[in-house]
Amino acid sequence: MKYYLLSSLSLAIFVSCNALATENTEDSNKLSPKTINKTSFNSNSKFNYPNISGQLKRKLETTNKNIAIKISIKLSDNLINSDDTNFENEAKAVLNNAGIQYSNFNMVGTSPLFTIEITYEDIIKLSNSSKDIYIEEVSLNTGNLSKKNRGYRTSFTQSDYNGHTRFKDLTGKGITVAVIDSGVANVPQLPNVSHYCFSKHIDQKGEPSNCPQNYPNEGGSARTIDGKQDTHGTHVAGIIAAKPLKGGAPAGMAYNANIVNLRSLHKNGNGSTFDTIEALNKITSDIPDVDIVNMSLGSSSYASENCDGMLSGHLADYKKAIDNLAKKGVKIVVASGNDYQKGYVGFPSCLQNVISVGAVYPTSGTDDYTNETYNSGNVTDYTNLSKHVTVLAPGHNIESTNANYDEADPNSLKLKISGTSMAAPYVSACIARMLERNPKLSTTEIKDIFKYSVKQGSKKNDYDISRPMLNCDDALLLTPSSRT
Structure with a gap:
């Protein structure tokens, strides 16, 4: 197995991806x-x-x-x-x-x-x-895109997606999802979010902390000084658990789930591996009720399959932190990344104890940048995709909560973003509903349910890689409501 070691972390969001590797x-x-x-x-x-x-x-x-x-x-x-x-x-x-x-x-x-x-x-x-x-x-859309090119003509909301129409009594109630990301803003659709912040390893000597003063280290709820830093995490959290709100963004697939926000990514969506490790360890030691961890982030390290045996140094510590959570029964969902890697996924989605998620186009349309057409269910061009990916989910032009909303404009409560970052929380939300139906499900059982209950994602371009595509209705149907 080939493994390429770089240690920077970044958001697994299409528009902010800056990796050139293919x-x-x-x-x-x-x-x-x-x-x-x-x-x-x-x-x-x-x-x-x-x-x-x-x-x-x-x-x-x-x-x-x-x-x-x-x-x-x-x-x-x-x-x-x-x-x-x-x-x-x-x-x-x-x-x-x-x-x-x-x-x-x-x-x-x-x-x-x-x-x-x-x-x-x-x-x-x-x-x-x-x-x-x-x-x-080396496509321009792996670098800095103009604002125009970051938008897509397709339209999509959570309620349109196949898998959000049945089992309406399962809404994630009683399930807690920890979102390790760039922060979750105090928006109307996400009330009562618990906040933690980790930045000591990315903070530069003599500069202010990347944890703003009105963004408490833990507990409470606050909107950050610069809401732009919260855009990604707020959008991710909304896909999972945004409350139904008239005139606002669509409700999350598990809108009654609890959200714990652990901010470890900061300026420009970047962060320190060590801060993310601290966030993981914080869950293990001090946040006992977490059932699922959503990590819509990645790195510039790639592996074609399970990378557990290839790690050393801080990445070995990273793996240990995830393994410790897995031993407690926590399910860890990780975006595969948006670096156009075919045959490879980014760390930490290559680890055995995580559920790795790639993105598909939820609707058919035409890419404004490349002018290429795509069909609903096609794997997105930018998705890192190997056979290690557990499941595919909607990730293109997804509408969710907007950290920088205008209180006077209800239409500003929603925002569209693309990336495997958006696909991962769909899977987290589905798992929240599965756990509400059966809290004793293991990660292995969840992977098996995805494998056998969903249709295969379409093949894309030159690559003969096909993975299961999320259908939460089917997954819930195969989730036993009780166990002897």
């Missing part, structure tokens, strides 16, 4: 590219290079041949010296062997992945030169 499935690298006659190549015709991503292929069919394109290139195991963790020499050898003139060469972290800028024709030349690489465009 991976492919190992099967893709086993295919050999077709030879092509450069002089007779028609840029408007279909072509097939198994080591070029589908999205990049489509762009190459219509782009100007002289335009430089920023791409990422993944080296296969065949090209990697196992005794050397510095892959720069191997990467440059691939380029030199193909006679490629490139610019802006950059290795991505400690992984066998690098980015360069080359022309259209050189991409084809590079693809022909080696079957042991995988080429994908």
